[in-house]
Amino acid sequence: MHSNNGTDPHAIGTKLPAPEARYDMVVVGAGPAGLAAALAGAGEGKSVLLVDENPVPGAAMGNDVPLLFGGRMTTATQNAERMLETVFMSEPMLEAAMEAGVEVLLGTSAWGVYRNGPGITGLPESVVALADKDRGWIVGYNELVLATGARDLAIGFPGWNQPGVMGAAALERLLAHYEAFAGKRILIVGSHDLALETALLARDKGVDVAGLVEVRSAPQGQAALAEAVRAAQIPFYLDDAPAEAIGGIDGVERVRLRSGAEIAVDTIVLAIGLVPSIELIDAMGGKRVLDGARGGYIPGENAGVTCVGDCAGLADTGFDHVDYRMEWARELGKLSKPDTIVCQCEEVTRADLLGVQPPRYLERPAPMQARSLDTLIKDGPPNPDQIKRLTRAGMGVCQGRRCRDQVAMMLAMAADGPFGSVPLATHRAPVRPLPLRILADWEESEEMRAGWDVWFGIPTQWVPYRDIDTPREREHQQAIAEGWSL
Amino acid sequence: MTYVGMPTPKETPQETMAKIAGTASKMKVVVVGGGVSGLSAGWWLARSGAEVTVLDKGIVGWEASGRNGGGASHYQSPLFEEEQRMWPHMDALLGYPTEHQQERLVIAVSPKQLNQYHYLAKMNNDMGYRVDLLTGDQVRAMVPLAGDNCLGGMHYRFGGHANPQRSVQAYAWALQDLGGRIYQHSPVTGFETQGGKVVAVHAASGRHECDAVVVAAGPQIQALMAKLGVEVPLAAARAEMIVTEPAPMMPIGGVDGNGLYGRQTLRGNLAYGGGPHEWLETLEAGPPARPSSPLTRNLARRVAELFPKAAHLNVIRSWAGIVENTPDGRPIIDRMRDPENVTVITMSGVGFGLSPASGHAVRDLVVDGQCSFTDIAKLSLSRFDGIGADWREQRGWQAPKAELAA
Numbered sequence: 093m094h095s096n097n098g099t100d101p102h103a104i105g106t107k108l109p110a111p112e113a114r115y116d117m118v119v120v121g122a123g124p125a126g127l128a129a130a131l132a133g134a135g136e137g138k139s140v141l142l143v144d145e146n147p148v149p150g151a152a153m154g155n156d157v158p159l160l161f162g163g164r165m166t167t168a169t170q171n172a173e174r175m176l177e178t179v180f181m182s183e184p185m186l187e188a189a190m191e192a193g194v195e196v197l198l199g200t201s202a203w204g205v206y207r208n209g210p211g212i213t214g215l216p217e218s219v220v221a222l223a224d225k226d227r228g229w230i231v232g233y234n235e236l237v238l239a240t241g242a243r244d245l246a247i248g249f250p251g252w253n254q255p256g257v258m259g260a261a262a263l264e265r266l267l268a269h270y271e272a273f274a275g276k277r278i279l280i281v282g283s284h285d286l287a288l289e290t291a292l293l294a295r296d297k298g299v300d301v302a303g304l305v306e307v308r309s310a311p312q313g314q315a316a317l318a319e320a321v322r323a324a325q326i327p328f329y330l331d332d333a334p335a336e337a338i339g340g341i342d343g344v345e346r347v348r349l350r351s352g353a354e355i356a357v358d359t360i361v362l363a364i365g366l367v368p369s370i371e372l373i374d375a376m377g378g379k380r381v382l383d384g385a386r387g388g389y390i391p392g393e394n395a396g397v398t399c400v401g402d403c404a405g406l407a408d409t410g411f412d413h414v415d416y417r418m419e420w421a422r423e424l425g426k427l428s429k430p431d432t433i434v435c436q437c438e439e440v441t442r443a444d445l446l447g448v449q450p451p452r453y454l455e456r457p458a459p460m461q462a463r464s465l466d467t468l469i470k471d472g473p474p475n476p477d478q479i480k481r482l483t484r485a486g487m488g489v490c491q492g493r494r495c496r497d498q499v500a501m502m503l504a505m506a507a508d509g510p511f512g513s514v515p516l517a518t519h520r521a522p523v524r525p526l527p528l529r530i531l532a533d534w535e536e537s538e539e540m541r542a543g544w545d546v547w548f549g550i551p552t553q554w555v556p557y558r559d560i561d562t563p564r565e566r567e568h569q570q571a572i573a574e575g576w577s578l
Numbered sequence: 579m580t581y582v583g584m585p586t587p588k589e590t591p592q593e594t595m596a597k598i599a600g601t602a603s604k605m606k607v608v609v610v611g612g613g614v615s616g617l618s619a620g621w622w623l624a625r626s627g628a629e630v631t632v633l634d635k636g637i638v639g640w641e642a643s644g645r646n647g648g649g650a651s652h653y654q655s656p657l658f659e660e661e662q663r664m665w666p667h668m669d670a671l672l673g674y675p676t677e678h679q680q681e682r683l684v685i686a687v688s689p690k691q692l693n694q695y696h697y698l699a700k701m702n703n704d705m706g707y708r709v710d711l712l713t714g715d716q717v718r719a720m721v722p723l724a725g726d727n728c729l730g731g732m733h734y735r736f737g738g739h740a741n742p743q744r745s746v747q748a749y750a751w752a753l754q755d756l757g758g759r760i761y762q763h764s765p766v767t768g769f770e771t772q773g774g775k776v777v778a779v780h781a782a783s784g785r786h787e788c789d790a791v792v793v794a795a796g797p798q799i800q801a802l803m804a805k806l807g808v809e810v811p812l813a814a815a816r817a818e819m820i821v822t823e824p825a826p827m828m829p830i831g832g833v834d835g836n837g838l839y840g841r842q843t844l845r846g847n848l849a850y851g852g853g854p855h856e857w858l859e860t861l862e863a864g865p866p867a868r869p870s871s872p873l874t875r876n877l878a879r880r881v882a883e884l885f886p887k888a889a890h891l892n893v894i895r896s897w898a899g900i901v902e903n904t905p906d907g908r909p910i911i912d913r914m915r916d917p918e919n920v921t922v923i924t925m926s927g928v929g930f931g932l933s934p935a936s937g938h939a940v941r942d943l944v945v946d947g948q949c950s951f952t953d954i955a956k957l958s959l960s961r962f963d964g965i966g967a968d969w970r971e972q973r974g975w976q977a978p979k980a981e982l983a984a
Contacts, residue, residue, distance in 0.1 A: 096972065096973045096974050097974075098971060098972055098973070098974050099974040100857070100973060100974035100975055101974075102854055102855065103815075103854055103855060103856065103857055103974060103975075104854040104855065104856040104871075104873075105854070107854050108871060108872055108873065109872070204872070204874070206869075206871055206872055209867070209869070210865075210866035210867040210869075211816060211858060211865055211866055211867040211868055211869050211898075211900075212816070212856060212867075212869045212871060213856070213978040214856050214871065214978075215871065215872075219872065221872060221874075221875075228875060230872055376869075377867050377869050438845070450675055450744065451845065453844055453845070454675040454677065454844070455669070455675055456675075457669070457670075457673050457674065457675075458673070459672075459673030459674060459751065459752070459755055460673065460674050460675065463674075463751060467751075471760055471762050472637065472762040472763050475637055478637055478640075478747075481644065481743035481744070481747075482743070482744065482747060484845065487845075488823070488894070489823040489824075489892055489894055491894055491895070520870070520895040520896055520897055521870060521874060521896050522874065522893055522894075522895075522896065525823065525892035525893065525894050526892060526893055527889065527890050527891060527892055527893070528822065528878045528879075528881055528882040528888065528889045528890070528891055528892075528893060529878075529882050529889040529890065531874065531875055531878035531893050532875060532876075532878040532879035532882050532889075533872075533875035533876050533878075533879055534879060536875075536876055536879065540853075540854070540876060543854055544837045544852070544853050544854065544876075545837065545852070545853070545854070546837055546838065546839055546852050547817075547839060547852065547927065548815065548817075548855055548901075548903060548907065548927060550903065550906070550907030552906040552907050552908065553654070553906070553907030553908060553926065553927070553928070554654050554907075555654060556653070556654045556701065556705055557654060557655060557656040557953075557956065558705070560908075560956050561956070568701065571694070571697045572694070572697075572698075574694075575690060575691065575693060575694025575697065
């Protein structure tokens with residue numbers, strides 16, 4: 093018998109902890125779809141936990157997490173208590189859910205879903221990992237309902253990497269739920285339903301809407317919505333696109349359009365499209381499918397997980413969102429310059445992304461400079477995960493929210509294929525940036541502490557070569573093995 | 579560009595390169611596996627003039643080679659001095675950045691850890707590799723993110739770290755620049771043998787004729803070598819890492835301890851791994867998935883303990899990699915007797931840091947039949963001759979049965 097006696101004290105075994113609570117149903121996201129699911133579950137007598145990340149901590153908003161806030165939130169968002177009240181009051185159904193017996197946790201994000209499956213069998217059961225401003229923890233579930241909504245699609249153009257360039261979903265969040273939009277006058281990019289609805293909402297909330305810019309030759313959304321926008325005296329700039337956002341220390345001050353028109357605004361709202369928030373599904377290794385009519389990548393069939401609302405896919409109106417955003421990406425790409433930033437966190441320019449060049453703090457010897465996306469494409473379809481490792485695009489603190497989609501589009505265009513011919517960069521848990529101290533398991537089991545090791549716990553691995561098969565070998569092994577557990 | 583704490587090399591890497599140039603002219607070598615060990619071997623062989631073809635089931639460096647902690651301080655290995663000689667020159671030799679950085683610190687937050695580090699320091703000093711012991715205050719002066727809980731540590735005046743993903747791509751590109759060919763998404767389906775030699779390798783990309791084969795396919799080595807009638811005992815397991823947003827740069831980024839391995843990247847991110855692993859079945863097609871687990875939380879805790887002044891930093895990703903281990907955790911670097919033109923290399927989980935040297939060793943085995951710069955006899959496959967079929971069970975390394983269904 094081997095000295096291990098048939099057990100490996102450093103294997104995962106039963107070291108991963110059981111969840112600290114269990115629910116018949118856990119619902120992530122307290123928008124209309126999540127609330128409806130939670131209420132229905134409670135109505136059937138189930139124990140239901142409903143979590144929603146709003147209000148989002150001010151620091152996260154500053155990193156455009158989870159939406160593209162573009163730095164245009166007021167200082168009110170720094171007051172967590174006030175925000176909690178505002179968010180709660182903005183959604184009357186929250187109170188109804190609580191009265192129906194749903195446990196509601198606001199300011200609580202779901203950052204991972206873990207279940208046994210290919211490559212992992214060590215979990216005691218399927219769990220959702222949660223975090224609030226004080227701590228992280230895990231809960232068990234029988235049914236998991238994801239109602240995580242949709243996030244902003246960002247496509248860069250010259251000057252987009254400054255405060256004042258934000259997304260339509262972020263604007264809606266700030267106007268309708270946080271009462272915390274700091275802008276005064278906006279220009280909206282796009283003219284499909286999202287853009288038209290954003291224009292009308294902003295107008296209703298007293299924001300001055302300078303117009304909508306549309307790359308195609310006619311407004312793209314429902315005729316009635318377009319008519320309502322026109323009736324509100326909001327102009328369309330058709331066959332046009334933002335060529336440059338020009339600004340100062342506080343961000344955007346005006347926009348120059350391709351046609352030459354200059355418009356004074358403090359905020360540019362990207363309303364080209366929304367992306368279903370599939371982060372949790374993707375990070376848990378779930379299935380996803382591409383459906384242009386429903387906003388891009390949407391969840392596939394995933395046993396035990398139900399997706400509702402926008403995260404399951406936008407409403408299919410027959411409009412191809414992917415075609416539309418690709419058309420925008422091509423046009424904004426043409427208007428961009430080599431030094432236009434693609435990844436804001438890591439300051440990756442368009443030229444460096446397409447050249448697969450390393451960040452500026454590294455040397456670029458001649459062979460490196462001679463490399464480009466073309467040379468990678470010759471070796472197989474470009475993979476965004478490979479390119480992000482080389483260029484660092486998508487590797488920053490916003491977790492690729494600002495550039496994942498546009499990088500995928502740029503790679504597809506560079507490879508001369510349709511969107512989807514190049515895989516999407518993967519999402520990884522935690523799907524929200526979370527501080528070490530919050531994420532940490534400060535109450536881990538003795539079993540975990542005792543069984544911890546740096547690397548596989550094989551003492552023979554670390555015996556100096558010259559001492560192998562000598563009397564010193566055993567001494568080294570013992571000393572090394574004894575020191576492993578903390 | 580040499581180390582304070584290492585013996586002075588007898589020869590510069592440039593001199594070695596001059597010496598090997600042309601020694602393998604017209605030799606056709608197929609390397610199975612585009613991980614760091616296969617690519618380094620391919621690069622060394624190409625520097626010797628061989629016509630090198632690398633076949634990979636997916637993308638170069640996609641598995642453990644591109645997912646590890648980037649450490650380059652494996653003093654226990656007979657390849658270590660060669661690795662130390664080569665690393666500081668690799669950027670220049672390859673023509674691409676690897677982010678290689680010299681020296682390491684290991685710091686303790688418990689008395690037990692400190693004891694162990696003192697033992698390891700002595701073990702290294704006995705080998706002639708210089709390690710300085712540090713007090714808690716000395717650590718705090720050198721590691722701005724360390725806290726009051728730090729009891730001391732050690733300073734390797736050798737070793738270091740590099741960026742795994744960038745380095746793997748550097749090997750691949752440098753190999754291509756020398757005329758080598760890399761076929762990605764091209765799993766090997768079989769070997770054609772004749773007169774005790776492999777004469778061609780069949781893969782998704784076609785039939786590749788060869789004078790020699792290097793099998794460097796990580797966990798898949800076992801199934802591939804079984805096709806040649808050679809048993810290579812390997813067990814795969816999953817290991818996990820996390821990374822934070824950038825922290826202010828520390829003077830030495832290669833800091834670990836507290837049960838962790840890892841480093842501060844040149845961008846400033848703190849990338850760390852460690853902790854319990856999960857044994858898996860070794861499948862020919864490669865791992866079905868590389869999921870991370872809630873171990874992320876335990877890693878976060880240990881990083882926060884290691885660097886209390888970084889506890890506020892956001893964790894932005896976690897990931898896992900599948901690593902193969904031999905029964906004793908030591909590499910196998912060996913040329914087979916039958917078929918006699920096949921060389922196998924598995925580094926048993928410590929392949930990245932040693933890659934500049936392991937490629938040299940493989941080049942020597944393929945071209946000359948023996949390693950020119952160090953004794954690697956104890957890394958031969960034959961040490962496992964007669965190992966029982968239940969060797970995994972004996973060690974408690976068996977995969978849960980559910981894995982088979984995956």
